Amino acid sequence: MAKNKKIWIADDDESIRFVLESGLSEAGFNVSTFEDGNEVVNKLDIESPHLLLTDLKMPGRDGMDLLETFRNEHQKIPIIIMTAHSDLDTTVEAFEAGAWDYIAKPFDLNTAIEKINKAISEKKNVQKKLTEKEEISLRAGKILGKSPAMQDLFNSIGKLSHSDSTVLLVGESGTGKELVSQAIFEHSDRSNKKLISLNVADIPVELLESELFGHEKGAFKGAGDQRIGRFEQADKGTLFLDEVGDMPLETQTRIIRVLSSGEFYRIGGNSPIKVDVRIIAATNQNLEEKVRNGSFREDLYHRLNVIKINLPPLRDRKEDILLLTSYFLKKFSEEAKIKVKVLSKEVEELFENLIWPGNVLQLQNVCQSLTLLSSGQEISISDIPKDLSLQRKGPEMSWSDMLESWASKKLLKGDDHILNSATPIFEGTMIKAALKVTKGKKSEAAKLLGWGRNTLARKITELDL
Structure with missing residues (x-):
């Protein structure tokens, strides 16, 4: 070649x-x-x-x-x-x-x-092309989205199709981190091997290391047989670690050793076990903040944060809400063997203006409930639970109105030197907005802000962004 x-x-x-x-x-x-x-x-x-x-x-x-x-x-x-x-x-x-x-x-x-x-x-x-689509079909389920945020996500998955790099998925609960991990796996060179998943938060602390690394017979009370851990099960394949922010510090130390050397010992074992595993980790927590407060190891954070993908909340994907709703209503109607339910125009408008704190998972559950409980084929506003209607977005305030409200509250409380606290917030917000528009490209973001690239880099460091 x-x-x-x-x-x-x-x-x-x-x-x-x-x-x-x-x-x-x-x-x-x-x-x-x-x-x-x-x-x-x-x-x-x-x-x-x-x-x-x-x-x-x-x-x-x-x-x-x-x-x-x-x-x-x-x-x-x-x-x-x-x-x-x-x-x-x-x-x-x-x-x-x-x-x-x-x-x-x-x-x-x-x-x-x-x-x-x-x-x-x-x-x-x-390269496996995933852009300019409204969906990625998986062996179990789909990822849907025509919004710019989802098109960026599809593009990221496409770029990762040729890479074995560790991936960190960050997003609120219900944004679909497990589905995205499945998509990354199915479009990777390891798709013919195993995808092994583990939700760290679901496993009691005292059993977590046994679950990850396995144990030998008699290693501890109750260990009647040898057990193969998740790392060993995922050899040559992919290991998805969900809610990685809940991992205790002692387990984090062992994870670092595996990521750096590819070797570990079963609990109670004397022989090192060599594995070739691609890691996809996910969290809904701020790992940078956990690093600062000492509850997450900085070296592990950098080992996991090789490729970081942010999953957008549903409230930032307004274009996708009715697309997802249509998919879920069709799916649940077919499962119930009834005519496909549809939303009235009034309900469509309501759905597009809800904040959806539970994200796609909440929308899915609402669609399932409405499919089974609404009396007619068309779902009307009277079918919508009252607690859901209360989640409508409020009237928008201009940023200057919000700034004035914030300043007034601070001054009424007796705070002084408020510019010293407001300026970093203002600059940080502007930087985040520019990076979002330029999809993280710092040189382009610097131009939008009217700064040089070195100035932007210094500000990001100073503001710990």
């Missing part, structure tokens, strides 16, 4: 360029090296590679700038980024900007060659 394939390497570190050029040339690739991004762009005027391997941090035009250039002008050329473990936030941004894969420094040359071969063989034109 490597014969005559042109690989470009961009890195300002001469030693890394030398190691990669030597190793890849020996593997049969046609290698060219560049000290910075400007040299790469200049060479693009003459020819193009089959793959670009670039460092993220370089003087002048860096890896993020190259990603933008290739995305706009050379979309079919896969790019693999090189980064340090301490730069995972930028790694996530690079994936969102179109990076094919990443190699962590210090890297293993054989792993780099394996990833390069895989990227060239698959390329962009055979």
Whole structure:
């Protein structure tokens, strides 16, 4: 495969360029090296590679700038980024900007060659396309959505189809984290292996390590037989750890060892067990806050937060509410063997203006209840439970009205120096809004805010965003 394939390497570190050029040339690739991004762009005027391997941090035009250039002008050329473990936030941004894969420094040359071969063989034109759809069909169920937030989610799942990277799903209860984990699994190279799931919050603390790692016969009172744990069951496949924020600290320590070495011991065992497992973790908690208060290990957080996917709440997916409702009503009507129920226009308007604190799961339960309990084929406003109607969104206030209300309350309470507390909130809100619009692309967000990229990076650090 490597014969005559042109690989470009961009890195300002001469030693890394030398190691990669030597190793890849020996593997049969046609290698060219560049000290910075400007040299790469200049060479693009003459020819193009089959793959670009670039460092993220370089003087002048860096890896993020190259990603933008290739995305706009050379979309079919896969790019693999090189980064340090301490730069995972930028790694996530690079994936969102179109990076094919990443190699962590210090890297293993054989792993780099394996990833390069895989990227060239698959390329962009055979990547499993999931964008511009309103649904992803799964072996059990569907993920539906035409809203921009869901299209971004579908795109993320598509990008992950060629990667074994650890994924962290973050979203409120009821947003569908388990379904998304299923979609990532079914569209991955491990889809012909097992997906093993475990909700950490469902397992008593004293049994959790046995559930994860297994135990030997006689390891503790009641251990009458050897037990194979979830990690071992998921070997060569995928392990989905739901509600990972509820994991006790002592178990977190053991998880880190498995993620770093791929080895663990069954409880009561003397022989290490080697596994090859892809981890998808999920939480509805703020893990950054848990790290700050000491209830979640920072090193584990960084091990899990390689690729972070935020699942939008239903209230931010107004375009999807009636699409989901139609799907659920049809599903439950067919299960009950009755004519498909439909919503009246009044109920449609109500549904689109509810806040849905329980998200898609709440909508699903409401649809099931209405299918079975409403008397007519058309569901009218009189069929809607009163407690649901009370969840209607209130009248909107302008941001300046809300700011004035906040300031008045603070001053009436006797607070002073309120600008010192308001300014970080204001700046943080503006930064989050800009990053949301640019889908996390910091260079574009900085332009929208009227800042330089370095200023934005400094503000994000200062405000701990």
